[in-house]
Amino acid sequence: MKVLENIISDRGSRYAVSGGPCQNETEAKAFLKELKRRKKFAKATHNTWACLTDDGPLKSDDGESGAGMVILRMLEREEARNTVIVVTRWYGGKHLGGDRFRHVQEAVRMFLENSGS
Incomplete structure (x- = not known):
């Protein structure tokens, strides 16, 4: 698991990005569960995510409408x-x-540049 914290700040909102290997929805949910073991991330307003697997695309907006699709489009690109x-x-x-x-x-x-993907 790679985590880049405090990468963007705008009008009081703060952002972080994290990622790691994921083959399916079960692994995506396990990754999110592990991330949320850090109290800071469990208390976040939104943890939006996406993963492009061999079985197809997976995403969740977690209340930040449309954000999962933005992540997914970048992964596809x-x-x-x-x-x-x-x-x-x-x-x-x-x-x-x-x-x-x-x-x-x-x-x-930033994540993709820092992970060499």
């Missing part, structure tokens, strides 16, 4: 298979509008 990526957001009290999607994209880009 980079042909990053069998890797789950989780973008975590701690809501800062101000709505970010469309900027939240830009932040999700930037978080995924």
